[in-house]
Amino acid sequence: MTGLSDNSEIVALMGRLNFTEQLNDCIERERSIDICRNSVDAQESMSFERLREGMSFARVMYHSASVSQVDFLEGLKLDYRCIDLNNNAKYRPDCKFQAFSSAGDFDGNFNLTKEDCVLQKFYVREVKMDMRAQRTVRTAVGLESAELQRNVNDERLAESQVEYSSFKSFKDENQEASTVSLLTPEVAVGKLDKNYNYAELIVDSHVNYELGAKQTVKIVDLGRMRRGIFSDPKTKLAVRDVRNVDRPSEKYLYLSPFDVKESNAYDLDLELHLLEKIPAENEGEEDEEIEVFCDNFSASWVSVKRQRSKEVFKETEDAKEFGFEIVNMIAPVDQQSECGKKLLERYDEYIDKNIPIESTALFVGFSFEIVCVPMSDVDDKLWCQYGPKEMYYDGEGWVADTERIKNEELEKIKTRNDVSFLRVEVEGGDPSIVNGALRNIEEIFQLYYPELNRFSHRGSMRGRIFAGRLNTAMRELIFGISTQVSSETRAVKTGERRTVAVLLPEYIIGLITVLSVTVVAMLVALVRFLSEYWIYRKLNVSVKVPMTTTEWIHSVLVSSSTYPSELGLGYAYTYEFVMDPPREEDGREVVRGSFRETQPQT
Numbered sequence: 001m002t003g004l005s006d007n008s009e010i011v012a013l014m015g016r017l018n019f020t021e022q023l024n025d026c027i028e029r030e031r032s033i034d035i036c037r038n039s040v041d042a043q044e045s046m047s048f049e050r051l052r053e054g055m056s057f058a059r060v061m062y063h064s065a066s067v068s069q070v071d072f073l074e075g076l077k078l079d080y081r082c083i084d085l086n087n088n089a090k091y092r093p094d095c096k097f098q099a100f101s102s103a104g105d106f107d108g109n110f111n112l113t114k115e116d117c118v119l120q121k122f123y124v125r126e127v128k129m130d131m132r133a134q135r136t137v138r139t140a141v142g143l144e145s146a147e148l149q150r151n152v153n154d155e156r157l158a159e160s161q162v163e164y165s166s167f168k169s170f171k172d173e174n175q176e177a178s179t180v181s182l183l184t185p186e187v188a189v190g191k192l193d194k195n196y197n198y199a200e201l202i203v204d205s206h207v208n209y210e211l212g213a214k215q216t217v218k219i220v221d222l223g224r225m226r227r228g229i230f231s232d233p234k235t236k237l238a239v240r241d242v243r244n245v246d247r248p249s250e251k252y253l254y255l256s257p258f259d260v261k262e263s264n265a266y267d268l269d270l271e272l273h274l275l276e277k278i279p280a281e282n283e284g285e286e287d288e289e290i291e292v293f294c295d296n297f298s299a300s301w302v303s304v305k306r307q308r309s310k311e312v313f314k315e316t317e318d319a320k321e322f323g324f325e326i327v328n329m330i331a332p333v334d335q336q337s338e339c340g341k342k343l344l345e346r347y348d349e350y351i352d353k354n355i356p357i358e359s360t361a362l363f364v365g366f367s368f369e370i371v372c373v374p375m376s377d378v379d380d381k382l383w384c385q386y387g388p389k390e391m392y393y394d395g396e397g398w399v400a401d402t403e404r405i406k407n408e409e410l411e412k413i414k415t416r417n418d419v420s421f422l423r424v425e426v427e428g429g430d431p432s433i434v435n436g437a438l439r440n441i442e443e444i445f446q447l448y449y450p451e452l453n454r455f456s457h458r459g460s461m462r463g464r465i466f467a468g469r470l471n472t473a474m475r476e477l478i479f480g481i482s483t484q485v486s487s488e489t490r491a492v493k494t495g496e497r498r499t500v501a502v503l504l505p506e507y508i509i510g511l512i513t514v515l516s517v518t519v520v521a522m523l524v525a526l527v528r529f530l531s532e533y534w535i536y537r538k539l540n541v542s543v544k545v546p547m548t549t550t551e552w553i554h555s556v557l558v559s560s561s562t563y564p565s566e567l568g569l570g571y572a573y574t575y576e577f578v579m580d581p582p583r584e585e586d587g588r589e590v591v592r593g594s595f596r597e598t599q600p601q602t
Contacts, residue, residue, distance in 0.1 A: 177206070199208070210491035237273070270331075275292075445480060
């Protein structure tokens with residue numbers, strides 16, 4: 001089977017993906033640029049393949065066509081919305097999933113209780129995995145030639161081997177097949193947005209683990225649980241400026257450089273505030289909402305989308321072109337810090353308190369826009385701003401002062417600003433190993449998110465599990481967890497062998513019915529036989545059944561000659577045998593003849 005392991009090697013590999021230093025060292029040793037470039041290029045290719053194969057656990061989950069193919073899925077908590085078949089603007093909360101239980105498999109096709117509606121949206125709020133998968137590894141593949149490998153130093157020699165791995169069910173004939181159930185309870189776990197319904201997909205593996213051998217990993221979208229949406233609206237980001245950003249061309253209006261591998265050329269710092277309500281002192285007054293500082297977060301980030309747009313920043317001015325860049329960042333949260341404690345308190349009812357905090361991890365996901373505009377006094381520089389959901393520009397620079405915004409009647413420029421919170425909870429396994437694996441995942445998102453995103457972004461991977469869409473941060477966390485999955489021995493009990501009747505109960509009932517009818521018919525025939533036998537015996541009459549043709553002829557002749565004449569004319573006849581003249585055939589004398597009817601007796 002598999003389990004979480006302290007796989008710090010893949011974290012170190014992500015930190016060594018820049019092969020410029022290795023190329024320079026090789027050139028100093030070999031004095032041959034061509035040989036070194038070929039060697040370093042091959043090694044770089046192998047390193048990326050190692051990273052890709054290190055995330056195959058998540059890839060198998062996303063690409064599986066049915067539950068039986070991804071037998072390590074323990075369950076999903078879902079919410080969904082249906083619309084009318086003939087009117088897309090009409091929501092149908094009365095249209096729900098058809099529940100089923102103990103099915104042999106499930107391929108992601110949900111049947112609805114109504115025929116005049118269709119499924120419109122389908123979201124995943126919780127994923128639970130059981131580390132019962134079996135990891136299969138093909139023969140390791142190395143560099144193509146010894147000459148290339150000769151130029152790889154000893155420190156990187158292990159990286160020249162790639163294990164092509166996959167995951168499948170560990171079960172054999174001694175294990176009972178898994179079954180799938182879809183529940184549609186009336187009461188949802190967490191809050192539902194308007195017109196949404198709730199469902200749970202549960203997989204029963206029927207695996208009988210030895211005590212302490214089972215390990216499960218659960219990822220909970222705390223925001224969707226508490227509010228029915230991915231983003232937590234009760235958060236706020238402080239405004240941040242980045243000035244004097246290099247502008248390589250006139251039409252370039254974005255913070256990050258052209259090369260996506262250098263997306264962390266600028267350190268982005270986010271100041272998170274939580275919006276909380278204070279009860280009013282006097283009855284009848286509205287509660288006051290205040291901003292509470294949580295923490296500053298600075299982590300690696302990836303650029304998702306870039307676009308230019310003309311925005312009206314002031315009614316008296318013409319629209320100006322701004323550059324909008326959508327950025328994703330996932331940062332770990334120290335659960336022992338003041339900010340972590342506030343978040344745990346906010347989402348208290350959706351946290352499993354039975355799991356030690358060392359076997360859990362808390363993450364905050366940011367998806368926000370960085371807006372850039374050319375600096376008015378420097379042509380080849382940009383002035384970028386990010387953080388708040390509304391920004392203001394006066395024609396020369398960004399404005400944050402409330403009084404100036406009001407006095408100059410500046411128009412707001414709306415930007416994207418989504419903050420979500422997710423928690424990873426691991427049950428089972430060695431706490432120290434689990435803690436090491438979770439800390440590695442935190443380090444990946446803190447320092448090497450772009451390297452992970454090369455293989456996890458939606459351009460190369462599905463963004464859904466069985467058609468259910470996940471929060472972007474949850475999808476990335478599954479890939480982060482995948483980097484820490486390795487083979488592990490787990491003790492399970494084999495299934496009990498049971499003797500199963502070949503005939504089903506209904507077949508046995510049918511057989512008994514047929515036998516009963518047959519016995520009754522035989523008894524009726526026996527009674528009738530005995531009755532007639534007794535009558536014949538009482539009348540001193542015997543019955544002999546002819547067995548041959550001659551006996552049948554004799555029987556007819558005898559019955560005709562003895563037929564009682566008192567029954568009337570035509571009831572008794574006599575026959576005579578008329579013999580033809582004999583003739584010789586094949587040396588034998590043959591006599592033929594026929595019966596002839598005579599006049600009836602009177």
